[in-house]
Amino acid sequence: MQTQDFFQTKPTRLLHLKGARVVDPATKLDKVTDILIKDGKIAEVGFADDNPEAEKIELTGKMITPGWFDMHVHFREPGKEVAETVASGCLAALNGGFTGVAVMPNTSPPLDNAGIVGWVQAQAEPFPVELQVIAAVSKGRQGKELVEMAELCDSGVRAFSDDGSPVGSSALLRHALEYADMLKAVICEHAEDISLAEGGVMHEGAVSTKLGLPGIPSVAEVIGVVRALLLAEYTGAHIHICHISTAAAIEWVRWAKAKGIRVTAEVTPHHLLLTCDECTSFQTSTKMNPPLREEADRQACLEALTDGTIDVIATDHAPHPVETKEDEFIQAPFGIVGLETMLGLCLTHLCPKHLSLEALLERVVFAPRQVLGLPQPSITAGEEANLTIIDPDIDWTVNPEDFLSKSRNTPFAGWNLKGRAVGTISKGQCLMKGDRA
Ligand SMILES: [Zn+2]
Known part of the structure; x- marks a missing residue:
């Protein structure tokens, strides 16, 4: 291609x-x-x-405008090339108006060493897209042992994440933050308490009860976010909260920012525009993690985006082939594609109602690159x-x-x-x- x-x-x-x-x-x-x-x-x-x-x-x-940047995408290569490759992901990014993306490491095998990171970087080479690899925090994304962070930084990595899962333990997250701080890198945390979320397929609340589907409670995200914030405070390091989705977790980020804790946060277009009511369709394209929440959460996301508590809009572009998404809601994998709809959704539904054009560009051009420590484009x-x-x-x-x-x-x-x-x-x-x- x-x-x-x-x-x-x-x-x-x-x-x-x-x-x-x-x-x-x-x-x-x-x-x-x-x-x-x-x-x-x-x-x-x-x-x-x-x-x-x-x-x-x-x-x-x-x-x-200066080139848009999506700091949270899954390109599925190596391992699930039927869903996306680095090449097809780059084309989707370009089609969506992005000149830069940061790919998450939960591939198979995961992006946890300099060799495989270099391989992914090379796949993107022919495309006019700045591709930044976010490397795994732990070897094999097993949540036990830190990757060789310094070596990875030498090969161009600026951020680490076990996205798809939270970092395996508080101790490991603490050490990751300490090393990242020395290396001027950032930890991007998928904030979730797995023991509360496990088995859930949608947001836990009245709708999940009505549909008889197992829920993922908001408090699973809140606990994950609070752990991340407290460890960022303790270590003095920068933590970036991926795809925040609940009003309660946003309140904690607002608290942390007021306290001077080094935290940035991102939100997806779907959490800004949709609620768990969509799941009543049983369409698997409404199944993602974190799940679509309630209207009050959506409003909180919009408010936090407007007031700057949320720094970045990112898609969490998570491709899955039709076959798997045609499974029953309970079995279907989490995630939706986003690269080719985000710009249109932002211009139609967020700007100027919730963000001036200037503020929108801050969240899709400058803030993502700032979080990752990348140079800024300038006209x-x-x-x-x-x-x-x-x-x-x-x-x-x-x-x-x-x-x-x-x-x-x-x-x-x-x-x-x-x-x-x-x-x-x-x-x-x-x-x-x-x-x-
Ligand atoms: Zn995630």
Whole structure:
């Protein structure tokens, strides 16, 4: 699979982006203007001349932002290539408008050593996506013994997680935090008390009782979050809470931030937009972990996103092939794909109602890279061109058949959205969707 099969590729030797609204909160830029790109770098912003040698892309009515970054995706390779590969995941990211992703290590075998991390990095090499590997915290994700964190950091790792599960014990999480702090890395914690969550398939409450399905109580997440926060406080290290979903856990993050504990948190589009009422359909595309919660939790997520308690929006893109998602609700695996719907969902349902455009970009461009200690893109002359090109006015309907991901498991099929990525520029490559858009 190659980018040319799905996108029109334009040379960036000399590229003239004409007439788009260019928005970069970091440099307080928001105006309709032209950008000239030379050899993959931004040569000029506010470029007016017509250089006959430049390849031109007419972008009137479109918007250009710094490249979006999804810091929580599962690309399933190695081990479950039928669901996703690094290549198909990169294509899905590009189709969704992302120029960067961080992949979680719960593959088979897990990404727990420098050799396998290097292999995954190499699979992403042909694609104009910045792929950051989040390595496992524990060897084999067994929750017993720390991975070689220093060696992994030497091979470009900036973050560690046993995502899919919480770190196996408080002692191990403490040590992981201590080492991560020395290495200027971050621990991304899937916060959950397994003994409370085990066996559950949806949020525990009135709906699970009505449906007769075993529940995952909110308190399982709260206990996981509190453990993580207290250990971050004790060690002085930075903890990042993955996919927060409950009002009560958010209250603890708010408390921790006020206290000066080094914590950041992320939320998924589905926890911002859906509740456990969706599960009454018994559609397995409404089954994920953490599960869809109650309306009060959803409102708390939105509020926390608005007030900055939640720093990042990330998809938790979790592909599964149709066969497994066609199982009964109880047997079906957790997780949904998200890369190709997030941008449209954010522009349609979050911005400007809950977030200004500037605040949205903070949560999808800058904060994820900041959590991971990565350099920030900037729409400034001299910088590498790292851009997402958006049609903010296009109306479209989510059709999973159009996904470049190998999987189709989404609860958003049939949703009418306004706004979609039409192109990306990064790593010296410009990809435009052309007729596909
Ligand atoms: Zn998780």
